[in-house]
Amino acid sequence: xxxxxxxxxxxxxxxxxxxxxxxxxxxxxxxxxxxxxxxxxxxxxxxxxxxxxxxxxxxxxxxxxxxxxxxxxxxxxxxxxxxxxxxxxxxxxxxxxxxxxxxxxxxxxxxxxxxxxxxxxxxxxxxxxxxxxxxxxxxxxxxxxxxxxxxxxxxxxxxxxxxxxxxxxxxxxxxxxxxxxxxxxxxxxxxxxxxxxxxxxxxxxxxxxxxxxxxxxxxxxxxxxxxxxxxxxxxxxxxxxxxxxxxxxxxxxxxxxxxxxxxxxxxxxxxxxxxxxxxxxxxxxxxxxxxxxxxxxxxxxxxxxxxxxxxxxxxxxxxxxxxxxxxxxxxxxxxxxxxxxxxxxxxxxxxxxxxxxxxxxxxxxxxxxxxxxxxxxxxxxxxxxxxxxxxxxxxxxxxx
Numbered sequence: 001x002x003x004x005x006x007x008x009x010x011x012x013x014x015x016x017x018x019x020x021x022x023x024x025x026x027x028x029x030x031x032x033x034x035x036x037x038x039x040x041x042x043x044x045x046x047x048x049x050x051x052x053x054x055x056x057x058x059x060x061x062x063x064x065x066x067x068x069x070x071x072x073x074x075x076x077x078x079x080x081x082x083x084x085x086x087x088x089x090x091x092x093x094x095x096x097x098x099x100x101x102x103x104x105x106x107x108x109x110x111x112x113x114x115x116x117x118x119x120x121x122x123x124x125x126x127x128x129x130x131x132x133x134x135x136x137x138x139x140x141x142x143x144x145x146x147x148x149x150x151x152x153x154x155x156x157x158x159x160x161x162x163x164x165x166x167x168x169x170x171x172x173x174x175x176x177x178x179x180x181x182x183x184x185x186x187x188x189x190x191x192x193x194x195x196x197x198x199x200x201x202x203x204x205x206x207x208x209x210x211x212x213x214x215x216x217x218x219x220x221x222x223x224x225x226x227x228x229x230x231x232x233x234x235x236x237x238x239x240x241x242x243x244x245x246x247x248x249x250x251x252x253x254x255x256x257x258x259x260x261x262x263x264x265x266x267x268x269x270x271x272x273x274x275x276x277x278x279x280x281x282x283x284x285x286x287x288x289x290x291x292x293x294x295x296x297x298x299x300x301x302x303x304x305x306x307x308x309x310x311x312x313x314x315x316x317x318x319x320x321x322x323x324x325x326x327x328x329x330x331x332x333x334x335x336x337x338x339x340x341x342x343x344x345x346x347x348x349x350x351x352x353x354x355x356x357x358x359x360x361x362x363x364x365x366x367x368x369x370x371x372x373x374x375x376x377x378x379x380x381x382x383x384x385x386x387x388x389x390x391x392x393x394x395x396x397x398x399x400x
Contacts, residue, residue: 009390012065012118013040014053016105017125018098021056024083026278029215029248031305032125032147033058035191038375039124039382046383051118053109055101065112067105072097088253099130106131110138119390129155132163141389143186145169149300149323150178169385172324175302187385191303192378193312195370197280200314200362201288209242210354211290211315213283214306216249216259221296221320223262226271227347228294232354233270241354243294246274246286288313291358295319296350298339304328311369314362318353320346333360333368 019030040052040062051063058064075097076086087094106123113121114137122143123131135142144166151157156178164183170176173188212225225243233240249263250256267273277283287293293310294317295301301323308328310317317334319325326336335357340346 008047008049009386010049010051010117010119011043011386012051012053012109012113012121014106014109014121014123014131015125016053016055016067016102016123016131018055018083018094018101020054020058020125021083022058023056025058027084031191035378036124038192038194039379042375042379043383046379048383048386053105055098055105065109067101067108069101072101091253103130106134110134110142113138113140120386122386129159132159132166135163135166141167143167143169143386143389145171145189146175147171147302149175149302152178152299167389169382171303172327174300174324174327178300186389187381189378189381189385190373191305191308192373192375193308193369194375195312198284198309198312198369199288200366201285203291203362204289207242208291208358209244209289210318211287211293211310212243212245212247212295213277213287213293213309214247214295216245216247216263218258218262219297219299221298223266224296224298224320224343224347224350225294226263226266227343228296228350228354229271230266231348231351235351240270241291243271244274244286244290245272246277246283248276249273283309284313287315288362290315292316292318292334292354292360294350295325296346297322297325299323301325307334308369308373311365311373314366316357316360316365318350318357320350328373330368333365 013036015033015036019025019028020033025033037060040050040060043050051065052060053065055067056069057066076082079086109121112118118140120141120143121138124145125147150160161180164180166184167186168183169186170188171191176185210229212222214220216222222245229241229243249259251259277286287310293306293315295304295306297320299322303324307317307325311333317329319329319334319336321336321338329336335353337349337353340349
């Protein structure tokens, strides 16, 4: 690592996604927003002066530069909607307005950087395809972090490789597989959590259960978790296993039928829906009391926040071999199952691993978390990337 600059680095941490707004964030699942808040609130301890740039105001202990939401709010008032109700009823209108806000925020940040307000601009969320095109107009170094697989959507596949020479931070090494081999990676920063927010609770021995937590969408494989438990219970009728499903479903969102067709009809005494758990302590208790957390994701997970939340809670993880999950989970803290060609076979293999995964000790899971996925480790890795990048730019300017 190059020697970091002596003066505090002036960083614009830009989260242009409309969800980073205090009126929205608690009603959605938006891990990148929570991670950005953790970074912003604590980077001062690493010689970084952060301005958090967001569409709407957020609760943080640093400078918060926000976009102009007046036109968005006028539209909401005319329709009699809130942000969330507009998203549910008219997603295209919501996205169109959100994109306008995003573009204006990015333009403002780039302009301020050119005036010397910032040393580095970091576009931190999934909306950076707009920021990519105009990064060349910013005379300060611009960093990019993406929170989906780089080849997850057609627009990403076509756009991101064109900008492989910009400055990129991956959230896992598995995520890098979606970009060209010669992409300019500045570093890899694993997500992290504050250990104080999670502790180990006693497992629920009276009504043992597996836990699913997260978005209830097809690519997260909730239907596979259900099928796996159904198979298990047919084979263990004297000692059946419960599956508790917690997270956000999208039954009241336009054109979404996954909940109605594949989840709701399978709910019974042993497979239950626990609602959308927002509170961190309640989430910790829910995960910690489970015998294992099941993560049957069928797409290339770029990281897997639920995995480290489970490990922090002392609960092993049973997951499919997708994306970064094998990078996070090893046989000391969970079991990884290879996805088969059909759902029934995949569910059968998951089912067969249940009795093995629940034997892994809570202490081993917590130890894995402490070693690799704390907020302190995330902050340290991130500050090193930022310092290295700025030092490199300063060195190149002096050399020229």
